Amino acid sequence: KEYNKGEKSRIDLGGGVIIGGDEVVMMAGPCTVESEEGLFKTAERVAAAGAKILRGGAYKPCTSPYSYQGMGTDGLKLLRAAADKYGLKVVTEVMHVRKVEEVAEYADILQIGTRNMQNYDLLTEVGRCRTAVMLKRGMTAKLEEWLLAAEYIAAGGNERIMLCERGIRTFEPYTRNTLDLSAIPALNSLSHLPVIVDPSQGTGRRELVAPMSKAAVAVGADGLIIEVHPNPDHAIKDGAQSITIETFEKLMPELGAIANAI
Numbered sequence: 001k002e003y004n005k006g007e008k009s010r011i012d013l014g015g016g017v018i019i020g021g022d023e024v025v026m027m028a029g030p031c032t033v034e035s036e037e038g039l040f041k042t043a044e045r046v047a048a049a050g051a052k053i054l055r056g057g058a059y060k061p062c063t064s065p066y067s068y069q070g071m072g073t074d075g076l077k078l079l080r081a082a083a084d085k086y087g088l089k090v091v092t093e094v095m096h097v098r099k100v101e102e103v104a105e106y107a108d109i110l111q112i113g114t115r116n117m118q119n120y121d122l123l124t125e126v127g128r129c130r131t132a133v134m135l136k137r138g139m140t141a142k143l144e145e146w147l148l149a150a151e152y153i154a155a156g157g158n159e160r161i162m163l164c165e166r167g168i169r170t171f172e173p174y175t176r177n178t179l180d181l182s183a184i185p186a187l188n189s190l191s192h193l194p195v196i197v198d199p200s201q202g203t204g205r206r207e208l209v210a211p212m213s214k215a216a217v218a219v220g221a222d223g224l225i226i227e228v229h230p231n232p233d234h235a236i237k238d239g240a241q242s243i244t245i246e247t248f249e250k251l252m253p254e255l256g257a258i259a260n261a262i
């Protein structure tokens with residue numbers, strides 16, 4: 001689609017939360033909604049630290065059919081309740097066309113995961129609704145393929161789209177994925193869509209989350225989505241890439257300083 005170079009789309013989620021505006025917007029929360037207590041504790045603390053959006057999977061795309069698949073509707077309800085209590089918005093994944101309506105009832109942002117970036121039926125379906133969409137990069141997707149996937153959403157009339165760089169497959173097994181930070185400035189010149197970065201999925205290693213978050217802000221990310229858990233070593237899923245609440249609290253002012261400096 002045509003756009004004016006240098007002009008970024010602003011996605012207004014209400015309550016003063018704007019993606020693609022002047023502030024780097026922080027999304028934080030557990031990989032998966034596991035328990036009411038843990039979710040509410042995390043929501044309270046990340047909100048107090050300055051996060052604006054609560055993340056959490058209720059429907060989980062799992063590589064193994066034997067791993068935990070999420071709480072489903074109950075998880076969506078918990079996310080909404082925790083977010084409302086602490087003045088946050090909700091981002092959560094939708095995996096199936098038949099679930100779009102249900103997830104949109106509870107979420108402020110519909111997450112399309114890496115595995116579904118080229119699920120054109122799903123993209124068309126989220127294009128029909130008016131809830132904002134965060135389109136994650138397919139793990140082997142080129143920038144052009146990713147931007148064309150976004151066009152499927154826009155073609156349906158939903159232009160409230162943000163992109164999320166979450167790492168790509170390379171030959172390097174030390175990190176779960178290779179976070180492609182060059183994609184951020186590249187997308188900022190190729191597209192008007194806001195760009196979010198996921199350093200948790202992007203590295204798979206919690207000790208790399210803070211440095212890659214800082215690097216992402218330095219190269220122009222509009223927001224970050226970070227996995228935060230009260231006790232990552234006991235998380236049901238993705239504990240290895242989840243940071244503690246305390247680490248998140250320490251990171252926030254450091255990111256603020258970088259954002260102010262650029």
Ligand code: PEP
Pocket residue numbers: 031057061093112113114115136166198201
């Ligand atoms: C997630 O954010 O929970 C997730 C599964 O992400 P991705 O689609 O990037 O793997």
